[in-house]
Amino acid sequence: MESKLEDRITLLDGSRIIIESAVAAGAEVFTGYPITPANLLYAYAGKRFPVFLPAPDEITALQWLCGFSSVGKVGVTATSFPGFALMLETLNMAYLMELPMVIILAQRLGPSTGSATAGAQGDLLLLRGCISGGYPIPVFCPADFKDCQELTHQAVKAAIQMRTPVILLTSKEMIMTNRSFDLNEFEEKEKVSLKYFENGKPYKPYLADEDTMVPPFLPLGNNQHQVRINSSTHDVNGFIQKATKEALDNTKRLKVKIEEGMKEFNFYSLNEIDEARILLVSYDISSDAVLEAAKVLKTRNVLVSTLILKTILPVPENILSILEYYEKVFIVEENLSGLLREILFGIQSQSNIYGINKIGEMISPEDIIAEVSSN
Amino acid sequence: MVQELRTETKIPYCPGCGHTVATNNMVKALGKLNIAPNDIILVSDIGCCGLVDPLLSCHTIHGLHGRAAALAMGVTLGLNNKTKKVIAVQGDGGATIGLQNLLEVARQNVNMTLIVQNNMVYGMTGGQISGLSQEEFKETILPELSSIPPFDICLLAHVAGASFVRRIIGRGDYSEALAEAFAHKGFSLVEIVGMCIPYGIDDIRELTKISAQELTLENDKSVFSVTPENKSSLFKSIKYIEKKYKSNLKGKMSVLIAGSAGEGVQLAADLLTQAGVASGLYATKKGEYPITVGTGFSVSEVILSDKEILFTGIDKPDVVIVVSEDGLRKISKNIGEDSLVIADHTLQMPIHNKLFTSEFRKAAGKKGAVLSAVSYWLKMSDVIPIDALRNAVSKHKHAKDLMTLTE
Ligand code: SF4
Ligand SMILES: [Mg+2]
Numbered sequence: 001m002e003s004k005l006e007d008r009i010t011l012l013d014g015s016r017i018i019i020e021s022a023v024a025a026g027a028e029v030f031t032g033y034p035i036t037p038a039n040l041l042y043a044y045a046g047k048r049f050p051v052f053l054p055a056p057d058e059i060t061a062l063q064w065l066c067g068f069s070s071v072g073k074v075g076v077t078a079t080s081f082p083g084f085a086l087m088l089e090t091l092n093m094a095y096l097m098e099l100p101m102v103i104i105l106a107q108r109l110g111p112s113t114g115s116a117t118a119g120a121q122g123d124l125l126l127l128r129g130c131i132s133g134g135y136p137i138p139v140f141c142p143a144d145f146k147d148c149q150e151l152t153h154q155a156v157k158a159a160i161q162m163r164t165p166v167i168l169l170t171s172k173e174m175i176m177t178n179r180s181f182d183l184n185e186f187e188e189k190e191k192v193s194l195k196y197f198e199n200g201k202p203y204k205p206y207l208a209d210e211d212t213m214v215p216p217f218l219p220l221g222n223n224q225h226q227v228r229i230n231s232s233t234h235d236v237n238g239f240i241q242k243a244t245k246e247a248l249d250n251t252k253r254l255k256v257k258i259e260e261g262m263k264e265f266n267f268y269s270l271n272e273i274d275e276a277r278i279l280l281v282s283y284d285i286s287s288d289a290v291l292e293a294a295k296v297l298k299t300r301n302v303l304v305s306t307l308i309l310k311t312i313l314p315v316p317e318n319i320l321s322i323l324e325y326y327e328k329v330f331i332v333e334e335n336l337s338g339l340l341r342e343i344l345f346g347i348q349s350q351s352n353i354y355g356i357n358k359i360g361e362m363i364s365p366e367d368i369i370a371e372v373s374s375n
Numbered sequence: 376m377v378q379e380l381r382t383e384t385k386i387p388y389c390p391g392c393g394h395t396v397a398t399n400n401m402v403k404a405l406g407k408l409n410i411a412p413n414d415i416i417l418v419s420d421i422g423c424c425g426l427v428d429p430l431l432s433c434h435t436i437h438g439l440h441g442r443a444a445a446l447a448m449g450v451t452l453g454l455n456n457k458t459k460k461v462i463a464v465q466g467d468g469g470a471t472i473g474l475q476n477l478l479e480v481a482r483q484n485v486n487m488t489l490i491v492q493n494n495m496v497y498g499m500t501g502g503q504i505s506g507l508s509q510e511e512f513k514e515t516i517l518p519e520l521s522s523i524p525p526f527d528i529c530l531l532a533h534v535a536g537a538s539f540v541r542r543i544i545g546r547g548d549y550s551e552a553l554a555e556a557f558a559h560k561g562f563s564l565v566e567i568v569g570m571c572i573p574y575g576i577d578d579i580r581e582l583t584k585i586s587a588q589e590l591t592l593e594n595d596k597s598v599f600s601v602t603p604e605n606k607s608s609l610f611k612s613i614k615y616i617e618k619k620y621k622s623n624l625k626g627k628m629s630v631l632i633a634g635s636a637g638e639g640v641q642l643a644a645d646l647l648t649q650a651g652v653a654s655g656l657y658a659t660k661k662g663e664y665p666i667t668v669g670t671g672f673s674v675s676e677v678i679l680s681d682k683e684i685l686f687t688g689i690d691k692p693d694v695v696i697v698v699s700e701d702g703l704r705k706i707s708k709n710i711g712e713d714s715l716v717i718a719d720h721t722l723q724m725p726i727h728n729k730l731f732t733s734e735f736r737k738a739a740g741k742k743g744a745v746l747s748a749v750s751y752w753l754k755m756s757d758v759i760p761i762d763a764l765r766n767a768v769s770k771h772k773h774a775k776d777l778m779t780l781t782e
Contacts, residue, residue, distance in 0.1 A: 010613050011648055011658065020609040028603060029453070036666075050603035053452070056479050060445045063438070063476065067449015070436055093439050116666065177687050178645075178660040180652045183610055220416050220434045220450060221459045228428065229436040239429050240437065292685040362688045 008183035014175040015040035017148035017186075018168070022076050022102065023048050025156035026191040029068045029075035031061040033083060036116035037172035038106040041078035049076075058083035062090040062103070069099035070229055072194055072219035074160060078104035081123055082113060088130060091165055093231040095131050095254070098206070098215060100159035100166075100194065102152075107171040107284075109359060118360060119172035121284055124339040127167055127313060133251075136258045138162070138265065139313035141169040143287035145179065147267075149186050151310055154265055157192045162261040163214050169312065171334075173285040173362060197225070205229060205238040206250055213257035259314055267310035270322060276303035278372065279326035283309045283340065286332045286363050293368035302372065315343060330372060332356040334363055380405055380412050384429040391577065393494050393545045393569020394424050401462075401490070402431070403550035404557055410460050418447035420465035420473075422499050423571075424492045427464060441465070441472025444489050448480045451487045452601050460557060461487040467507035468497045470528055477528070481537035481562055483599040488556055488563045491528055492545075494571040502574025511585045512576060525587075532564045533592040541591045545569035546579050561598045614770065620763040622654035627680040628758060631692035631709060633702030634745050636664060636673045640702070643745040644675030646771070650753075650763035651679040659687045672705040679758065696752060697722065698735050698744040717752050719744060731755070743780045750781040 019030075019041055030045035031053045032038075046052045051073070055061035058079055065075040079087065084105050094101060105127070109118035127139050138158050140151040152168060159166040197203055197216035203225035208215045215236075220227050228238030233247045241247035271294070282290040287308045294306050307322060323329055323344060329352065331341040338355035345353050356363060356371045381402045388395045405415060415433035419425040421440035428435040438446045447463035454461070470477060470491045477489065495508040504517050507525045514521040529540045538561035543549050545567045556563040568586040576582045630647065634640040641662045651658040659678045665671040676689050691711025697703050698719045710716060710727065718724050720734045733751060735744035746768075753761045761781060768777045 007615070007618065009616050009618065009652060011616070011645075011652060011660070012613060016609050016613075024608075031449075044609055048606050048609050050605060051452075051601050053601065056475055059442070060476055060479060063442045063445035064449035064452070066438070067446050067451070068453035069449075071450055071453040073453045089439055090442065093442075097436075097438075117663070173661075173687065176661065178648065179684070179687075180616075180648075180656075180658045183615075220436055221414075221454050221456065222434075223413050226413065226432060227434045230428075231438050238435070240426070288685040288687065362686070364688055364690065365686050366690075 009180060010183060011178045011180055013040060013178050014142065014145060014148045014170065016044050017145055018104065018142075018152045018170070018175065019044040019048050021149045021152035021189070022156055024189055024191070025153045026074060026160070026193055027076045027102065027156050028073045029053070029065065030077065031055050031064045031075060032077045032079065033058050033061050035080045035083045037108055037119070037176055038078040038080050038104065040176060041104055041106070045076070045078070058086040059090060062087045062094070065101050066090065066094050066097065066099050069094070069101050070097070070220045072196070072217070074100050074156065074194060076102045076104065078106060080106050080108050081110055084123070092131055094165040095135065095137065097229050097231050098163040100163050102155045102159050102166050102168055104168045104170060106175055107169070117172070119285060119334065119362065120359060121171055121286065121334040122339070123169070124312065125342060127169065128343055135255050136262075136314040138164065138166045138258060138262055138311075139169050140166065140265075140267070141283050141310055141312050142174060143269070143284060143308045143310060145181050146185055147310060148174070151267065153189050154267065158262070158265050160192050160194050161214070162257060163217060164258060169284065171285050203227070204236045206234065207236045208253055208257070213253050213260060262311065262314055262316070265311055266316040266318070268316070268319065269308045269310070271306045273303045273305050276305040277327040278302070278304040279307055279323065279329045280304050280332060280368065280372070281307045281309065281323070281329060281340070282332040283312055286334055289363050289365045289368055290332050293365040293372070296365060296369055297372060304372065309340070312340070320344070328352050328354065328375065330354045330356055330368070332363055332368060334358060380415070380431055380433060382430055382432050386430065387426045388423060389572045391570060391572045392423070393567070393571065394427070394492060396545050397424070397490070397492055397567050397569060398427055398430055400548065400550045400553050403548070404553035405460075407550060407554045408557055414459050416450055416454070416459060416461045418443045418450060418461065418463040420463070420469035422466040422468055422497070424464055424466045441469045442476060443469060444473055444480045445476035447487050447489070448476070448483070448485050451485050455600055455602065457486070462557070463487065463489045465489070465491055466498070467491065467493040467495060467505040471506040471526070477532060477564075478535040481532040481535035481564065484536055484538050484562045484596045486561055486598050486600065488565065491564065491566045492569055493528070493566050494569045494575045496571050496575040498571045498574055502571070509585050509587065527587060529564065529566050529590060529592065533594065536594055536596060537562045537564050538594045538596045539563035539591075540565075542566045542568065542587065542589050544583055544586050544589055546583070561596060616649055616652045618653060618655045620654040620760050620766070622651070622656050622681065622759045623757050624656060624679060624681050624759070626682070627678060627684065628694065629689040629692045630677040630679070630694040630696065631689060631706055632675045632677065632745060632749065633695070633697040633699070633706040634673055635699040635701040635741070636668060636670050638673065638699065638741050639743070639745050640673040640675055643749050644677050646746065646764060646767045647749050648677050649767040650759050651677070653763045653766060654759040656681060656759070657684045659684050661687065672701040674702065674705055694752060696745070696748045698748050699741070717748050719748070739780050746777060746780040
C-alpha cells in the first residue's frame with residue numbers, strides 16, 4: 001500500500017471531469033440555466049469556461065449559444081428534461097443551420113418535473129426523434145469517469161467536425177457521485193479547432209465538401225466573404241427555398257452527413273466471454289450494475305458477455321451484428337418501457353430479448369442476477 | 376467604393392407594405408453611416424419581415440420565430456467587435472413570443488439594434504391580432520378584445536434598461552431617425568409602426584391616427600460585453616490523497632450517515648471517504664438532502680472497498696450512523712438486521728441487536744455529533760485507522776475545532 005510519488009489519487013465527481021474535458025477540447029462558451037441534477041456542471045462551468053453566461057431561461061441559453069457558434073465560438077450548455085424540452089426548437093434550428101455545440105442532458109425522473117433529485121434513464125427515445133423528420137443527432141453517453149473525459153472530448157470533436165449540435169447524455173448518479181480516482185488515468189488531449197474555409201473561390205455557405213458532406217465554415221461578420229446562415233429550408237447559398245430540389249438535397253444531406261461522419265465515432269465496450277450465450281447490454285449509470293452482476297454470475301458459473309454502449313445514436317451498424325450473435329439479450333436501463341430496447345429491436349416482442357427495468361432507484365446487480373437466473 | 380447593400384433581388388412584399396418602406400429606410404440609414412456590408416450582420420425572425428435576408432448583401436442569419444433578439448445577442452457578444460453592426464429584425468408577433476429575450480438584451484444593454492416592425496397583425500398567417508395591436512384597430516376585427524390595451528414595447532424596453540428606444544410611424548423617409556439608433560452605442564430598439572395592406576391598416580392617415588405617439592427615450596447605462604478569460608484547469612485545484620495508512624477491510628463496506636441539515640453530515644462523510652482513500656481503499660460518496668438545503672435531514676452514503684467499486688447503491692448498509700431525529704426518520708427503513716448501528720443516546724431507536732449509543736450531541740454539540748460518532752465507530756472497528764481520519768481532519772480549514780471531535 002506504499003504511496004507512489006506519481007499517484008494522483010483524489011475524490012471527484014463526473015461533472016468536474018466533463019466540464020474540464022469540454023474546455024480542454026476547445027469549447028469556449030457556456031450558457032445555461034441551472035437545473036437539478038445539472039447544477040454541478042453549471043457551477044464548474046463558471047470556474048472554467050473562458051466565457052460563462054447565466055441565461056434567464058433555456059431557450060435564451062441555447063439561442064445565445066447559436067449566436068456564439070455562428071461566429072466560430074463553440075459552446076456547451078447543460079440541462080435536464082424540463083429545460084431540454086424548452087430547447088427543442090432551437091436545437092432543430094442549430095441542426096439545420098449546422099452550428100457546432102454540445103448539449104449535456106442530465107437525465108432525471110419524469111414525466112414532467114418528476115423528481116429533480118432522482119436519477120433516471122428516460123430520455124433516449126426523445127433524443128431519437130428530437131429533430132423533426134427523424135434526422136439523426138449524435139448522442140454520446142459516458143459509462144464511467146474515463147468516459148466522462150473521453151466522450152466529452154469526442155462530443156466536442158464530433159460537433160466541430162460535422163458542424164452539428166451533439167448530445168452528451170448522462171444522469172444524476174454519473175455526474176454527482178464522488179469516487180476515488182487516479183488522475184493519471186486521463187490522457188492528455190489535443191484541442192480541436194474549427195477549420196475555416198480557405199479557398200479563393202466565392203463562398204457558398206452550404207456547399208458541402210463532397211467527401212465529408214460538411215460545408216466549410218466561415219464566421220458571420222468576417223471581412224472576406226458574406227455568410228448566410230438559415231434555419232428554414234434553404235439552398236446552398238443559404239437562401240430560403242420551399243421544397244426545391246436544391247433545397248431538399250441540402251436537407252437530405254444532413255442525414256448522410258451524420259451517418260457517415262459518425263463512423264469514426266463508434267464507441268462501446270464489449271467484454272466477450274468465450275462460450276457465453278447471454279449478453280447484457282446497458283449504457284450510462286446502469287453499466288456499473290451490469291459489470292458487477294457479470295462478475296457475480298461468473299462465480300456462479302453463469303457466463304455472460306457485456307456490451308456497454310457509448311455512442312448510442314445513431315446506432316452503430318456493427319452493434320446489431322453483436323446483438324444477433326447471442327441467444328439471449330438482456331437490456332438494462334432505468335426506465336419502465338425499455339427505450340434502448342425499442343431503439344434496437346422495435347416494439348414487436350421477441351422471446352429472446354429481455355428488459356431489466358426499474359424507476360425511482362438505480363437498478364442493482366441483484367436485480368440483474370435475479371432476472372438472468374429466472375430466464 | 377463601398378459595395379451596394381441592396382441586392383438586385385425583387386421586393387417580396389405586397390405593394391404598399393410597411394416592410395418595403397422599412398427596408399428602404401434601413402438601407403439608406405446604413406448608407407449614411409457608411410458601414411460596409413461585411414460589417415453588418417442582419418438577424419431575421421419569422422414572418423413577412425423575416426423575408427428581408429436576400430434583399431441585402433450583408434451577412435444574414437435567419438432564425439426562429441421570436442428569437443431574433445436572443446440570437447443577435449449571442450452573435451454580438453461572440454463577435455465582441457465594435458466595428459461590426461448587429462441588427463435584429465422582427466415583427467409584432469416575434470416581439471411577444473420572445474418578450475423575455477427582448478427584455479434581457481435591453482437589461483444587459485448589449486451593443487446591437489432590434490427593429491420591431493409593428494403592423495398590429497400576423498400577416499403571414501392571415502391577419503390575426505397581436506399583443507401590439509391598438510384598441511381601435513382591434514375593434515374592426517375582434518371587438519370583444521378591443522378594450523384590452525396593447526403592450527407598449529418601447530416603454531417595456533425602456534423600463535428594462537435599454538439605453539435607446541424610439542418609436543417611428545413608418546411613412547416616407549425616416550432614415551435619419553433610424554441612423555441615429557444604429558449609431559447609438561449600446562442597445563437600441565426601434566419600433567416601426569407600419570401598414571399591412573391585406574390585413575392591417577392600409578391607409579397612412581389612419582395609421583398615424585391609431586398608432587401610439589412617436590417617442591425617443593434614453594437611459595444612461597454602460598454597455599455589456601464579455602472578454603474571454605483563460606482560467607486554470609479544474610484538476611489544478613484538487614487535493615491528492617496520499618496513501619499512507621493501511622486498512623484491514625476485505626470486500627465492500629457501506630456506511631449510511633444521517634443527521635440534520637447544517638450539522639456537518641456531508642463534511643463528516645467527506646472526511647471518512649478521504650480517510651478510506653488514504654488507507655488504500657477505493658471509495659464513493661453521495662449526499663442526499665431536501666431541496667430546501669437548510670432544513671430537515673441530511674444523509675450521506677459512503678462505500679469503502681479494497682477492490683474497484685462499480686455499483687454505488689446501498690440496499691442495507693453495513694454501518695448506520697445516526698445522530699438526529701430528522702436523520703432517523705429519513706433512514707430508519709434502511710436499517711438492516713445485520714447493520715451495525717451507532718446512534719445518539721437521545722434517539723428512540725427500534726430494538727436492534729447491534730446497537731451502540733452514546734451522548735454524541737450532548738458531548739460534542741449538535742454540529743460536532745456526526746464527526747464524533749464516525750470517530751467512535753472507527754475506534755471500535757478496525758476498518759481504517761483513526762489516524763487516517765485525523766490526518767484528513769488536519770487538512771481542513773477548521774482543523775483545530777474538528778480535531779477534538781476525533782478524540
Ligand atoms: S401580408 Fe402584410 S406584412 Fe405581409 S407582405 Fe403583405 S402587406 Fe406586408
Ligand atoms: Mg406583424
